[in-house]
Amino acid sequence: MSDTKEPLFNRIALIGIGLIGSSLARATKQRGLAGEIVACARSKATRDIVMELGIVDAVYETPVEAVQDADLIILCTPVSTYADLAQAMSPALKPGTIVSDVGSVKESVIRDVGPHLPDGVHFVPGHPIAGTEHSGPEAGFAELFDGRWCILTPPVGTNAAALAKITTYWEALGSMVEIMTPHHHDKVLAITSHLPHLIAYTIVGTATDLEESQQADVVKFSAGGFRDFTRIAASDPIMWRDVFLNNREAVLEMLQRFSEDLSVLQRAVRWGEGDILEDRFRKTRDIRRGIVDAHQAGTFDAREPDNDGN
Amino acid sequence: MSDTKEPLFNRIALIGIGLIGSSLARATKQRGLAGEIVACARSKATRDIVMELGIVDAVYETPVEAVQDADLIILCTPVSTYADLAQAMSPALKPGTIVSDVGSVKESVIRDVGPHLPDGVHFVPGHPIAGTEHSGPEAGFAELFDGRWCILTPPVGTNAAALAKITTYWEALGSMVEIMTPHHHDKVLAITSHLPHLIAYTIVGTATDLEESQQADVVKFSAGGFRDFTRIAASDPIMWRDVFLNNREAVLEMLQRFSEDLSVLQRAVRWGEGDILEDRFRKTRDIRRGIVDAHQAGTFDAREPDNDGN
Ligand SMILES: NC(=O)c1ccc[n+]([C@@H]2O[C@H](COP(=O)([O-])OP(=O)(O)OC[C@H]3O[C@@H](n4cnc5c(N)ncnc54)[C@H](OP(=O)(O)O)[C@@H]3O)[C@@H](O)[C@H]2O)c1
Ligand SMILES: NC(=O)c1ccc[n+]([C@@H]2O[C@H](COP(=O)([O-])OP(=O)(O)OC[C@H]3O[C@@H](n4cnc5c(N)ncnc54)[C@H](OP(=O)(O)O)[C@@H]3O)[C@@H](O)[C@H]2O)c1
Numbered sequence: 001m002s003d004t005k006e007p008l009f010n011r012i013a014l015i016g017i018g019l020i021g022s023s024l025a026r027a028t029k030q031r032g033l034a035g036e037i038v039a040c041a042r043s044k045a046t047r048d049i050v051m052e053l054g055i056v057d058a059v060y061e062t063p064v065e066a067v068q069d070a071d072l073i074i075l076c077t078p079v080s081t082y083a084d085l086a087q088a089m090s091p092a093l094k095p096g097t098i099v100s101d102v103g104s105v106k107e108s109v110i111r112d113v114g115p116h117l118p119d120g121v122h123f124v125p126g127h128p129i130a131g132t133e134h135s136g137p138e139a140g141f142a143e144l145f146d147g148r149w150c151i152l153t154p155p156v157g158t159n160a161a162a163l164a165k166i167t168t169y170w171e172a173l174g175s176m177v178e179i180m181t182p183h184h185h186d187k188v189l190a191i192t193s194h195l196p197h198l199i200a201y202t203i204v205g206t207a208t209d210l211e212e213s214q215q216a217d218v219v220k221f222s223a224g225g226f227r228d229f230t231r232i233a234a235s236d237p238i239m240w241r242d243v244f245l246n247n248r249e250a251v252l253e254m255l256q257r258f259s260e261d262l263s264v265l266q267r268a269v270r271w272g273e274g275d276i277l278e279d280r281f282r283k284t285r286d287i288r289r290g291i292v293d294a295h296q297a298g299t300f301d302a303r304e305p306d307n308d309g310n
Numbered sequence: 311m312s313d314t315k316e317p318l319f320n321r322i323a324l325i326g327i328g329l330i331g332s333s334l335a336r337a338t339k340q341r342g343l344a345g346e347i348v349a350c351a352r353s354k355a356t357r358d359i360v361m362e363l364g365i366v367d368a369v370y371e372t373p374v375e376a377v378q379d380a381d382l383i384i385l386c387t388p389v390s391t392y393a394d395l396a397q398a399m400s401p402a403l404k405p406g407t408i409v410s411d412v413g414s415v416k417e418s419v420i421r422d423v424g425p426h427l428p429d430g431v432h433f434v435p436g437h438p439i440a441g442t443e444h445s446g447p448e449a450g451f452a453e454l455f456d457g458r459w460c461i462l463t464p465p466v467g468t469n470a471a472a473l474a475k476i477t478t479y480w481e482a483l484g485s486m487v488e489i490m491t492p493h494h495h496d497k498v499l500a501i502t503s504h505l506p507h508l509i510a511y512t513i514v515g516t517a518t519d520l521e522e523s524q525q526a527d528v529v530k531f532s533a534g535g536f537r538d539f540t541r542i543a544a545s546d547p548i549m550w551r552d553v554f555l556n557n558r559e560a561v562l563e564m565l566q567r568f569s570e571d572l573s574v575l576q577r578a579v580r581w582g583e584g585d586i587l588e589d590r591f592r593k594t595r596d597i598r599r600g601i602v603d604a605h606q607a608g609t610f611d612a613r614e615p616d617n618d619g620n
Contacts, residue, residue, distance in 0.1 A: 104534075129533045133598075149531055178530070188527045191517055193534025198579075199509060200535070202572045204594040206564070207501050209571075217498045219600040220488070221459055223439045224414075224503025225510070227601050228538050234598035237591035244579045244587055254516070255576055259569075261519075262512045266565055269508075269554045277554055281547035284514040288443075288544035290529040291537050 007035045008169055013070035014039040015063050015085055016077030017050055019131065020102045022140030024074065025055040027173045030142045040066035041137075050137050063089035067097075072169070074126075075101035075113070080242040082109055086116035095120025098162045102128055104189065104239070106153040106182035108246035114155065122162035127151045127185065128175060129193075133234040146174035147295065153182040190250035194243055195258060198251065200232035201240070317345045318479055323380035324349045325373050325395055326387030327360055329441065330412045332450030334384060335365040337483045340452045350376035351447075360447050373399035377407075382479070384436075385411035385423070390552040392419055396426035405430025408472045412438055414499065414549070416463040416492035418556035424465065432472035437461045437495065438485060439503075443544040456484035457605065463492040500560035504553055505568060508561065510542035511550070 012028060014021045017039040028034050038058045041047045047059045060066040067073050067089045075082055082103065093099070099121055103109045109125050117123055130148035132139065150170040154163050167177045180188075207218045207226070222230065244251060268276040291297045322344040324331045331349065338344050348368045351357045357369045370376040377383050377399045385392055392413065403409070409431055413419045419435050427433055440458035442449065460480040464473050477487045490498075517528045517536070532540065554561060578586040601607045 129531050131534075148533055151531070184527075188524065188531055189534060191520065191524075192528055192531045192536040196513060196535035196539055198575055199513060199572070201591055201594055202575055203501075203506060203509060203568055204597055205590055206568045206571045208593050208597055209567070210501065214498065214501075215597075217494075218502055219597065219604050220606065221439050221461070221498055221502045222601050222606050223458055224441075224499060225506035225542055226502040227607060228542060229506055230594070230598040230601055231607075232535050232538060233591075233594040235591075237588045237595075240591050241584050241588040245582055245584050248579055248582070251579055252576070255572075255579075257519070258513055258516045259572070261516050262509070262565075262569070265508060265512055266562070269558055269561055269565075272555055272558070274551050274555050278547045278551040280515055281511055281543075281545075281550050283518050284511055284540070284543040285547075287514055287518055287525075287529065288540040291532050291540055294529050296530065296532050297537060297541075 009034045009072045011036045011070045012072045013066045015075045019139045021076030022137040023144040026142035064092045078242045079103040083112040086113040090116045098122045105246045106185045122159045124166045135236045150175040190254045195254045200229040204233040319344045319382045321346045321380045322382045323376045325385045329449045331386030332447040333454040336452035374402045383409045388552045389413040393422040396423040400426045408432045415556045416495045432469045434476045445546045460485040500564045505564045510539040514543040
């Protein structure tokens with residue numbers, strides 16, 4: 001897929017270089033997909049780490065410097081920063097440049113970024129369904145996107161060549177690409193990612209509010225199921241705040257359904273209705289089987305073995 | 311700790327031999343903790359598999375046959391079966407025999423088993439905080455209890471020598487032993503295990519009710535957090551039905567707290583209160599850190615690497 005003689009892009013600019021941005025830098029370099037990789041990081045600490053790690057060719061403080069002469073720009077910051085960043089870099093954007101992103105919501109991204117892009121600049125929003133609960137440039141790794149899906153949500157009328165090129169890029173990173181509308185994306189992710197995170201944050205929060213004597217026991221005996229929630233609930237607070245602020249409708253709808261279903265189980269527990277409990281607990285095994293069959297059952301971190309096939 | 315010359319017990323009888331029972335059989339054999347290991351399994355299929363696996367010396371259809379001459383008996387079936395099993399085996403129990411179990415709730419177990427045991431039989435209920443979402447004798451493995459906690463909940467007046475012997479047994483299996491009241495156990499497990507399972511079953515059930523077109527996407531894009539819930543929600547329906555029927559009060563109390571906390575986050579999402587979201591999301595990181603520090607952060611299956619130390 002990727003041309004090994006000539007890189008796919010001359011210069012890729014990553015705006016923000018934390019877990020996702022630095023994984024993109026590593027994977028892009030490893031697979032020779034760019035002549036040059038540059039990044040933008042607001043903090044000196046991050047700029048220093050990134051240069052020390054040697055994962056980019058140059059790092060700049062401002063977006064307008066970083067995007068200079070780039071033929072692909074990827075926003076890799078929390079989504080609430082997108083509007084300002086797009087505005088800041090727009091004076092330096094030339095026709096033919098592709099702008100993409102990795103944000104976990106997509107309708108708001110199109111609303112926030114689209115209006116700032118000059119004519120002739122191609123906007124192809126994206127979202128890799130890959131990540132861990134860790135943050136920052138040191139948490140990234142080149143294999144993060146391997147065997148994982150990347151969803152692209154091109155607005156109506158997107159340049160076909162630009163879409164094809166971004167698709168080739170993600171495939172060269174090891175991902176499978178799926179194209180859908182931003183609206184559909186936000187609905188699907190509300191149930192597969194956003195609601196699970198909200199619930200995990202909630203239950204870990206509930207445990208945090210227990211009396212101190214009980215908290216030590218919560219930590220000690222977390223292996224009974226709770227610790228799987230704590231991993232999710234250790235994810236970046238800013239990133240997730242932004243997700244919920246920007247996918248309100250879909251999250252609230254799924255939350256409403258979840259609450260109704262929880263009430264049914266709560267009632268069954270209260271009244272000792274074992275048949276209802278058993279029946280509901282049986283239904284859910286099929287979905288797990290589907291995930292195992294689709295080879296998406298590995299744990300959240302692609303470096304861990306996919307041991308669910310047995 | 312275990313005496314390599316003379317086994318700790320002459321004959322251990324496992325009543326029920328699924329995931330937990332067969333893991334006990336394997337680990338007991340591997341570490342030479344019993345002169346003989348026998349099991350009881352109601353179905354012929356299970357009896358055949360167990361003999362084929364070669365993990366016990368003999369397997370019987372009825373509890374009364376299996377417990378003959380055993381000096382340690384461990385109940386390893388769903389907790390709703392305990393009363394009948396205890397009644398069935400009681401005629402064959404001799405003074406000095408130790409009866410224990412692995413059930414995930416403890417107050418109901420003492421209520422159900424205690425009255426059936428003849429005088430002089432020592433009852434020391436237990437619960438290993440270790441497991442996977444798989445069931446049956448083929449799912450077990452000898453390392454399941456390694457580095458995991460086992461909680462013992464001896465009733466008031468339990469024979470000290472019997473308690474010491476069971477403690478030695480679990481330590482020889484690689485576990486750390488903690489002693490607490492059954493009431494405290496049931497409260498702690500309500501938040502660390504029972505509520506997480508109820509919530510995981512619920513959210514996976516909510517996804518199961520989506521239109522069919524969306525379900526395929528739920529499976530495909532599950533890597534965003536959802537799949538961690540599907541693993542928990544693939545656990546045995548009968549075992550979990552019994553847990554909820556037998557730990558009603560504590561589960562309902564924790565569920566009430568959870569629902570209140572979820573309402574706060576729901577309101578914050580609805581009204582776009584980013585500071586409340588961020589604040590709550592920050593609090594939960596400390597608990598994760600505690601779990602990592604306590605070396606209980608590995609995934610649910612002890613065979614998987616504990617990669618959360620970074
Ligand atoms: N984490 C996941 O699992 C995951 C998965 C898929 C998609 N995503 C999406 O990927 C994006 C980045 O997530 P991440 O996990 O890589 O986050 P991260 O590790 O926390 O990195 C965030 C980066 O954005 C920069 N940044 C933060 N606020 C900024 C601001 N106001 N102005 C300029 N730069 C700012 C940070 O700079 P400093 O280092 O200087 O603070 C850092 O370089 C998010 O939009 C998220 O929705 C995340
Ligand atoms: N799974 C976990 O993660 C976990 C963790 C800690 C504690 N526990 C506790 O361990 C116990 C066993 O769980 P498990 O995961 O090992 O279950 P499992 O793999 O499903 O095995 C259950 C065993 O109990 C037998 N059984 C079921 N119903 C029975 C009945 N009515 N009469 C006689 N035998 C019956 C089964 O016999 P057949 O094979 O003939 O059907 C099988 O041998 C439960 O009390 C559970 O609460 C489980």
